[in-house]
Amino acid sequence: MLPVGEWGRDVADWPELRDLAEAAENGGLDSVWVADHLFSGRGGEEPRAIHECWTLLSALAVATERVELGTLTICNSFRNPGLLAKMAAEVDHVSGGRLILGLGAGWYDREHEAFGYPTDHKVGRFAEALEIVRRLLDGERVTFSGRYYALADAYLLPPPDRRVPILVGAHGPRTMGLTAAWADAWNTAWFGDPDERLRERLQTFDAALDQAGKTTDDLTRTVGLLVENESAEELAARLTAYDELGFAHAIVLLDPTTAEALWRVTEAARLRRG
Numbered sequence: 001m002l003p004v005g006e007w008g009r010d011v012a013d014w015p016e017l018r019d020l021a022e023a024a025e026n027g028g029l030d031s032v033w034v035a036d037h038l039f040s041g042r043g044g045e046e047p048r049a050i051h052e053c054w055t056l057l058s059a060l061a062v063a064t065e066r067v068e069l070g071t072l073t074i075c076n077s078f079r080n081p082g083l084l085a086k087m088a089a090e091v092d093h094v095s096g097g098r099l100i101l102g103l104g105a106g107w108y109d110r111e112h113e114a115f116g117y118p119t120d121h122k123v124g125r126f127a128e129a130l131e132i133v134r135r136l137l138d139g140e141r142v143t144f145s146g147r148y149y150a151l152a153d154a155y156l157l158p159p160p161d162r163r164v165p166i167l168v169g170a171h172g173p174r175t176m177g178l179t180a181a182w183a184d185a186w187n188t189a190w191f192g193d194p195d196e197r198l199r200e201r202l203q204t205f206d207a208a209l210d211q212a213g214k215t216t217d218d219l220t221r222t223v224g225l226l227v228e229n230e231s232a233e234e235l236a237a238r239l240t241a242y243d244e245l246g247f248a249h250a251i252v253l254l255d256p257t258t259a260e261a262l263w264r265v266t267e268a269a270r271l272r273r274g
Contacts, residue, residue, distance in 0.1 A: 001033045001072065001224075003257040005040030005050030012257070017056065018063045020262060027266030028273075031068040031100065032060065033251050036075050038111040047110060054087055061095035069095055072187065072224065072251060073104035073169040077117045081129035082154050085136035089160040101137075102167040102187065103130060105175060124148065127178055130168070134182045137164045167222065176205050180212035180219065189224025190253060194241055198223075202245065222249040227265065235268035 002020055003012045012020070021032045034056050039047035053071060060069055069091070074084065092099040105126035106112070112119045128146040135142045141155040167185035170176045179186045188201050209215060223242055227235065239250055254261040 001035065001251060001253045001257075002056075003254075004034050004053070004056060005037060006048035011040070011049040011051065014051075014056075014059065017051075018059070020257070020259070021060055021064055021067070023259060023262055024266070025064050025067045027262070028269055029067065029266060030249070031070050031251070032064070033070040033072045033102075034060075036071055036073065036078070037108060038078070038115050039108070041110070042108070047114070054091070057091050057099070058094060061091055061098070064095075064098075066098075068098045068100050070100035070167065070251070071102040072189070073102040073167070075106035075108075076103060076126045076129050077106045077112060077122065081132040081149055082136065082151055084129070085133045086156055088133070088137060088164055089156050089158075092164050093158075093161050097162050100165050100167055100185070101133075102169060103133065103183075104169040121148070123174055123178075126175070130166075130178055130182050134166055137166070167220075170205075171201055173204055173208065176208035177211065179205075180208040180214055183219060185220035185222055185249075187222045187224060187251070189251070190226045191223060192226055193238060194245060198245075216246060220249065221247045222251060223247045225250050225252045226255065227252045227261070228255050230264070232264045232267035232271060235264060236271040239268060239272050 002017050004017065005011055024032050034053050036053040037050050040050035041048045057069055088099060088101045105122040109119045125148045128149050132142060132144055132149060132151060136154065136156055137160050139159050141153055142151050143153055144151040165184040166182065167187055168179040168183040169187045169189065170179045171188055186205060191198055242250055252265055
């Protein structure tokens with residue numbers, strides 16, 4: 001996770017974000033990720049600074065060559081799903097097919113209220129939008145009449161270069177059900193070592209897969225990890241533990257996000273590869 005907002009530190013400027021992304025790529029990591037908010041912060045706190053997600057993704061697409069570029073996660077409320085699909089297809093094109101489109105229902109009411117976005121029925125809105133985005137990115141012509149969104153013979157021109165993978169951040173039965181129905185990957189966050197909360201989410205996700213008639217091979221499992229002062233060896237052991245639970249991709253949130261902390265992650269990945 002790039003430090004695009006103020007989480008325990010000043011917001012990084014573009015040169016630092018670019019340098020960290022390049023260091024991650026040169027260090028052998030698989031992906032870099034950005035958050036999508038209008039304010040940084042949590043409920044009850046004063047809002048803090050954060051960079052705009054899609055503008056940064058476009059810049060990162062030309063500043064890097066190999067790493068995948070992910071969003072953890074796009075807030076559904078901020079963009080019409082047709083526009084979102086169009087933006088995703090374009091960033092995927094500019095990056096040469098490296099986008100992972102992470103989507104979520106949104107949660108931070110303070111930013112919704114400040115910028116005039118609705119705070120009601122977040123999951124209901126997300127359910128409609130997720131179907132629309134998936135179908136558009138699959139190259140379909142979409143006519144859709146829902147409670148929150150309506151499209152009339154909408155499609156993407158130029159068409160997407162490939163099937164852009166969709167990841168959904170979900171932790172409840174309803175959103176996990178939507179993930180199983182429409183997504184390519186599931187994310188759950190944020191964790192240190194595996195714990196009972198994680199195991200409960202795994203059980204809920206397995207139930208959602210079963211209800212959707214899918215198996216663990218049909219969707220990629222990803223996990224968000226909080227990393228503070230652990231050594232590279234400790235991080236490598238933690239990654240092994242999540243691998244044994246069936247997680248294919250770990251997304252790390254470093255506290256603090258420094259070149260030294262990033263080096264420990266790249267070293268842990270090297271140790272895992274042997």
